[in-house]
Amino acid sequence: MVAKSLGEENNTAGVHPLKFTLWLIIISIIMMFAAFTSAYLVRRAEGNWLEFDLPNILLINTVIIALSSVTMQMAHNAAASDNISRMRLLLYLTFGLGITFLIGQWNGWSELVSNNVFFGGETSNPSGSFMYVLTGVHAFHIITGLLYLAFVITASIRYKVHSKSMLRIQLCTIYWHFLGGLWLYLYIFLRLNH
Amino acid sequence: MSSTDISINKDVHHAHEEHDHHHDQNFFEKYIFSQDHKVIAKQFLFAGIFWGFVGGFLSVIFRLQLGWPEATFTFLEPILGGWIVNGKLDPEFYLALVTMHGTIMVFFVLTAGLSGTFSNFLIPLQIGARDMASGFMNMLSFWIFFMASVVMFISLFLSTGPAGGGWTVYPPLSALPQAISGSGTGMTLWLVSMALFIVSQLLGGVNYITTVINLRTKGMSMTKLPLTIWAFFLTAILGLLSFPVLFSAALLLIFDRSFGTSFYLSDIYIAGEALSNTGGSAILFQHLFWFLGHPEVYIVILPTFGIVSEVIATNSRKPIFGYRAMIGSLLGISLLSFVVWAHHMFVTGMNPFLGSVFMFLTLIIAVPSAVKVFNWLATLWRGNIRFTAAMMFAIAFVSLFISGGLTGIILGNSSLDIMLHDTYFVIAHFHLVMGAAAFFGMFCGIYHWFPKMFGRMMDEKLGYVHFWFTFLSAYLVFMPMHYLGIAGFPRRYYSWTGFNAFNMFADMNSFISIAAILGFTAQIIFLFNFVYSIFKGRRATANPWHSNTLEWTTPVNPGHGNWPGEIPTVYRWPYDYSKPGAVEDYIPQHVPFSQTQSSNLPHERDLE
Numbered sequence: 164m165v166a167k168s169l170g171e172e173n174n175t176a177g178v179h180p181l182k183f184t185l186w187l188i189i190i191s192i193i194m195m196f197a198a199f200t201s202a203y204l205v206r207r208a209e210g211n212w213l214e215f216d217l218p219n220i221l222l223i224n225t226v227i228i229a230l231s232s233v234t235m236q237m238a239h240n241a242a243a244s245d246n247i248s249r250m251r252l253l254l255y256l257t258f259g260l261g262i263t264f265l266i267g268q269w270n271g272w273s274e275l276v277s278n279n280v281f282f283g284g285e286t287s288n289p290s291g292s293f294m295y296v297l298t299g300v301h302a303f304h305i306i307t308g309l310l311y312l313a314f315v316i317t318a319s320i321r322y323k324v325h326s327k328s329m330l331r332i333q334l335c336t337i338y339w340h341f342l343g344g345l346w347l348y349l350y351i352f353l354r355l356n357h
Numbered sequence: 358m359s360s361t362d363i364s365i366n367k368d369v370h371h372a373h374e375e376h377d378h379h380h381d382q383n384f385f386e387k388y389i390f391s392q393d394h395k396v397i398a399k400q401f402l403f404a405g406i407f408w409g410f411v412g413g414f415l416s417v418i419f420r421l422q423l424g425w426p427e428a429t430f431t432f433l434e435p436i437l438g439g440w441i442v443n444g445k446l447d448p449e450f451y452l453a454l455v456t457m458h459g460t461i462m463v464f465f466v467l468t469a470g471l472s473g474t475f476s477n478f479l480i481p482l483q484i485g486a487r488d489m490a491s492g493f494m495n496m497l498s499f500w501i502f503f504m505a506s507v508v509m510f511i512s513l514f515l516s517t518g519p520a521g522g523g524w525t526v527y528p529p530l531s532a533l534p535q536a537i538s539g540s541g542t543g544m545t546l547w548l549v550s551m552a553l554f555i556v557s558q559l560l561g562g563v564n565y566i567t568t569v570i571n572l573r574t575k576g577m578s579m580t581k582l583p584l585t586i587w588a589f590f591l592t593a594i595l596g597l598l599s600f601p602v603l604f605s606a607a608l609l610l611i612f613d614r615s616f617g618t619s620f621y622l623s624d625i626y627i628a629g630e631a632l633s634n635t636g637g638s639a640i641l642f643q644h645l646f647w648f649l650g651h652p653e654v655y656i657v658i659l660p661t662f663g664i665v666s667e668v669i670a671t672n673s674r675k676p677i678f679g680y681r682a683m684i685g686s687l688l689g690i691s692l693l694s695f696v697v698w699a700h701h702m703f704v705t706g707m708n709p710f711l712g713s714v715f716m717f718l719t720l721i722i723a724v725p726s727a728v729k730v731f732n733w734l735a736t737l738w739r740g741n742i743r744f745t746a747a748m749m750f751a752i753a754f755v756s757l758f759i760s761g762g763l764t765g766i767i768l769g770n771s772s773l774d775i776m777l778h779d780t781y782f783v784i785a786h787f788h789l790v791m792g793a794a795a796f797f798g799m800f801c802g803i804y805h806w807f808p809k810m811f812g813r814m815m816d817e818k819l820g821y822v823h824f825w826f827t828f829l830s831a832y833l834v835f836m837p838m839h840y841l842g843i844a845g846f847p848r849r850y851y852s853w854t855g856f857n858a859f860n861m862f863a864d865m866n867s868f869i870s871i872a873a874i875l876g877f878t879a880q881i882i883f884l885f886n887f888v889y890s891i892f893k894g895r896r897a898t899a900n901p902w903h904s905n906t907l908e909w910t911t912p913v914n915p916g917h918g919n920w921p922g923e924i925p926t927v928y929r930w931p932y933d934y935s936k937p938g939a940v941e942d943y944i945p946q947h948v949p950f951s952q953t954q955s956s957n958l959p960h961e962r963d964l965e
Contacts, residue, residue, distance in 0.1 A: 180490035180571045187563040191601045198605035198648070202641055206620070211636045283617030285633040292618040296609065 185334050189341050192304065196345065199300070200352055203293045207356060213288035215280045217353055218271040224264050225350050231260035232343040239336040245326045247319070254316050257339070261309045268302050297349055301342075308342050311335055390500070392492030393917055397499050398478035399810060402803070404506060405470020406884070409796075411510075412461035413877045419454045422446045424870025426854045426863075439516075451851040452521040453539045457513065459524030460547070464554055465509070467657040467795045469502050472558075472596075475660055475802050476565045476589040478810065482908035483583050485574025485925060487918045490567040498560035505553035512546035520547035523849065525650065528621035528642050532613045535627055548611050555600045555607075562593035562600075569593075574907070576927035580684075581946070583906050583931040584677065587684050588663025591691045592656050598695070599652040606645035613637070640705050647698035654791045655694040661798020662687065662729060665751045667931075668805050669733055671904045672748035673740025674942050676932035679732040686725035686732075693722050703771045704778045712771040719769035726762055730755060741935065741942070745902070746820025747805035753828045754797040760832075761790025764839065779849070782842025785835045793831040800827070800883070807887075808901045812914040813894030819886040823879055830876030837865050905931045905945045928964070 206212075238253035272295065275281075280291040315335045318324050324332050391397060418437070421430060429444030430437075440450040477495065481488055489495045512519040521539020522531035526547065534541040569590045573582075582590075609620040613634075621642045622634035670677040677683060699707060699715040733755045742748065764786040768774050777783060800823075807815045846859055853859045900909035908915075910925050925947035933944040939956035950957055950964040957965065 178571070180567050183567045183571055184490060184494070184563050187566055187597060188559075191559050191563075191597050194598050194601040195605050198602040198645055202605070202609070202620075202645060205644065206638055206641055209638055211623075213636075283612065285617075287618060289618070289620055289636045292612065292620060296612070300608070 179330060181330065182334060182337070185337055189338070192341075192345070195300070196297075196349070199293070199297055200349075203297070203352075204356065206289055206293070211288075213280070213290045214357065215275075215278060215291065217357060218274040220267050220271045220274065221350060221353075224267040224271070225347065227260055227264050227267060228343045228346050231257050231264065232340050234260065235336050235339045239329075239332050242319075242324050242329060242332050243326050247322065247325065250324065250332075251316070251319050254312065254319060258309060258312050258316065261305060261312065265302060265305060265309075268298055271298070294353070297353070301346060301349060304345070305342055308335075308338055311338060390496055392488070392496045394477045394481050394489045394492070394495060395810070395915065395919075397495050398474050400499050401470060401473030401477060401502070402810075404503065405466050405474060405799075406887070408461050408465040408470060408506070410880065410884070411513075412458050412466055413880060415454045415458040415461070417874055417877050418446070419451055419458070420870040420873045422451055422851065423853075424867040426852055426866075440518075446851075448851040449521055449538050450518055452523075452537065452849070453518040453543065455849060456521050456523050456526075456539065457509075457519050460509070460520070460551075462792065463524060463653065463657065464551070465506065467791075467799070468558065468596075468653070469554070471657065471660050471795065471799050471802075472565075472589065472592055473499070473502065473561060474799075475585070475664060475806075476561070476593065478806065479585055479908065480565055480568050480589055481572070482809070482911065482915070482919060483586050483906050484569060484572065484577055485907050485920075485927065486568060486572035487920075487924070489564045490571060491564055494560050495564050498557045498564065501553050501557035501560065505550045505557060508546050508550040508553065512543050512550070515543050515546070517541045517543060519543040525643075525646055526610070527646075528610060528613065528639050529625055532610060532621055533625070533627065533632075534614070545614070548607055548614075551607055552604065555604045558596050558600050562596040565589055565593035566597065574924045574927055580681070581927055581930050583663075584666040584680070584683050584687075585660075585663035585906075587687055588659045588661075588666075591687050592659045595652045595656050595659070595691055595694060599649040599656075602645055603649035606642060606649070609645075610642065640702070643702050643705060644698070647701045648695075650701065651698040652694045654787070655690060657795045658791050658798075659687065659690070661754065661795050661801070664798050664802040664805070665733065665754045666736075667906070668747050668751040668801050669736050669755075670932050670934060671805075671902050672743045672745055672751070673737050674743070674934045675736055675740040676934055677732065678735035678738075679728070680930065680932060682728055683732055686728040689725035690722060693718060693725070697722065700769060700771075700774070703774045709771075716769060716771045720766065723762070723766055723769075726758075730759055730762070745804070746815065746817055746824060747801045749821065749824045749828075750797045750801035750804065753824070754794050754801060757789050757794040757797060757831065760836075761786055761788070761794060765790060777842060779847055780842035781838040781846045781848055784848050785838035785842060788838075789831075789835050793835065797827075797831075800824075803887070805902065806908075807890065807894075808897030808913075809908055809911070809915070811891050811894070812897055813890050814897050814901065815890045815894060816886050819882055823882045823886065826879030826882070827876055830872045830879065833872035834869050834876060837869055841865065900945075903941070903943045905933060905943055907946055910945060910947055 234253050234257045238250050241250035281287040282295040315331050431444045434441045440447045517538045520543045521537050530536050612618040613620050619634035619637040621639050622637040625632045697719045700719045899913050911919050927946045928949045931946050935942045936956045950961050
């Protein structure tokens with residue numbers, strides 16, 4: 164609906180307005196995580212900081228989300244070459260990998276809890292709370308990405324995604340790559356600052 | 358023809374192709390859930406005016422308390438009910454009043470009301486676009502703001518009172534419900550409302566930026582944009598970069614309040630008992646908050662820079678002095694606004710070296726600000742000035758901005774700020790430079806663009822009366838506050854009569870309160886003029902101010918899609934006023950050079 168209501172007339176930037184909008188939204192998400200991670204660094208430098216081991220599953224999750232980025236890109240390419248059935252398969256695969264990532268994160272949180280690293284409560288320390296906030300807010304964005312992915316899948320079932328109508332899947336691919344990149348940043352950040 | 362040009366409702370038109378393409382929208386589509394930027398702008402304007410009166414009324418109540426601390430206010434009982442105890446204002450309610458006054462004025466009036474109105478209204482009209490990049494997101498922006506408004510408004514009527522920890526909601530005060538009653542449900546609603554507000558601002562801001570970048574009409578290069586658009590554009594960028602940080606800060610505060618985390622809390626004793634929270638840092642919140650908070654004051658003032666530049670040039674009948682310097686100073690201010698936040702925190706015990714870095718950066722802001730003031734004065738200089746109501750407000754804006762800006766140089770010095778911190782000197786400074794000044798800019802914009810918004814003129818005589826009362830009371834309220842502040846009079850104190858040092862200021866406080874009530878009452882003149890003129894005002898012509906920008910090339914009441922025919926092409930900058938050799942004293946942006954051969958400058962001959 165939104166995508167269609169946009170006119171192509173006198174576009175001065177050469178980029179579709181919605182794609183431009185998506186980039187701006189991505190910038191605002193980056194600013195949010197910039198705030199969290201810089202708060203993390205500032206707080207950590209002050210001492211009284213509980214050190215704990217990162218759950219091992221986070222590495223596996225990193226691989227899973229990197230894989231899902233690959234399948235997403237392949238789906239995009241399949242759509243560009245009008246290979247509809249292959250595109251759908253790859254979209255399902257991406258969706259599945261996204262869900263797997265979320266389940267993996269959940270397991271990571273369970274492992275933290277079993278190691279007595281809590282989000283809140285009397286024994287919690289900001290180092291643990293930050294861990295939950297960073298991964299939790301990222302997971303929330305993964306859910307929004309999955310919702311958008313589901314929207315693209317529905318459109319693809321109705322044969323609305325093909326080489327002449329690429330906007331939906333293009334936006335989805337950009338957003339999904341961004342979420343993958345964001346996770347990579349968070350993972351490396353947590354590894355380095357531990 | 359027009360249905361193909363009107364991009365924003367293309368699919369609606371396609372769905373009803375069998376009908377006349379000027380099909381009537383129903384009431385809801387047209388006025389409530391409208392996707393037309395002009396309607397959304399008016400919605401923001403009405404909401405902003407409503408909130409302006411609420412915020413102003415709250416200030417009148419606490420000015421009563423400050424002006425006549427010994428008086429009994431039983432006559433307020435019908436309005437305030439339980440907040441008047443034995444004729445006295447409840448002290449915690451006083452704190453809630455100042456908190457809500459700040460929140461409402463800064464966010465709901467001068468951010469949403471100002472940017473929401475003028476960015477929405479002017480961006481598509483002045484750059485030559487049919488509508489915003491996404492009308493749907495624009496509508497969403499208003500309705501999410503409306504939800505934020507409802508939540509904030511409900512919090513005013515809680516039995517425990519609205520948020521009371523100051524508009525900056527510093528923890529631990531704001532994080533602990535047991536600290537004051539205002540940190541209970543009122544604070545929760547404050548956070549919910551602000552979270553919604555941020556989402557609304559991001560949706561709006563993303564739209565403004567995209568529209569300015571993507572949808573400019575043919576010939577409208579970035580250096581032919583009116584300064585209003587530059588100002589709105591940079592405001593939106595500031596919001597996009599700073600509001601998510603406030604969101605992060607608020608999210609962590611929510612977790613501290615409701616989920617038992619300790620991001621901002623550590624080693625706190627309440628009534629002799631230690632709380633379990635350890636390891637948090639209250640200063641961390643201040644850093645995060647002011648990383649938004651400082652750009653926020655520029656989000657408030659930048660749009661009015663643009664509005665005032667436009668109105669001063671139009672009504673001086675002169676090109677704006679230093680167009681590129683104006684853009685450069687806007688850019689400079691925007692950039693600097695992100696690296697000065699800690700000047701709000703000189704007394705937090707920060708490293709003095711760090712303090713001097715922030716002091717240095719803060720003082721640099723004086724340079725682009727002075728460039729702007731100089732350019733406005735130079736534009737006025739020997740101009741053929743028409744004193745319309747809008748122009749009066751624009752000139753007064755420059756005056757207030759100078760008066761308030763000068764004290765900024767004093768407060769920017771860390772050594773002086775440590776003395777003046779949390780006194781009325783600070784109140785006087787920021788109310789002049791960003792409070793009153795931004796309000797004057799907003800009034801200026803309303804008087805100037807009212808004919809395009811409603812097709813009628815506002816009454817000039819009432820406008821002058823409104824102007825003089827507002828202008829005088831602004832100075833009468835805030836100038837004496839400088840003296841109070843230098844004497845050390847602290848802000849946020851409910852009762853100061855117990856201190857011998859401040860007792861001597863009783864008369865001055867009464868004086869300020871009388872001026873404040875006068876100023877508030879004068880706004881009723883404005884409200885009357887505004888409402889009356891919408892229905893009964895003198896009918897406007899399409900270009901009543903003989904202005905150059907594109908919005909004045911639309912019909913008196915621009916419809917859906919703004920221009921009935923093709924969008925005009927732009928050939929020149931927007932400030933060709935009183936050009937030597939021209940037939941009239943203005944040449945609109947869409948007039949090609951081939952039609953103005955008598956006035957073309959040597960380098961413009963090639964463009965004929």
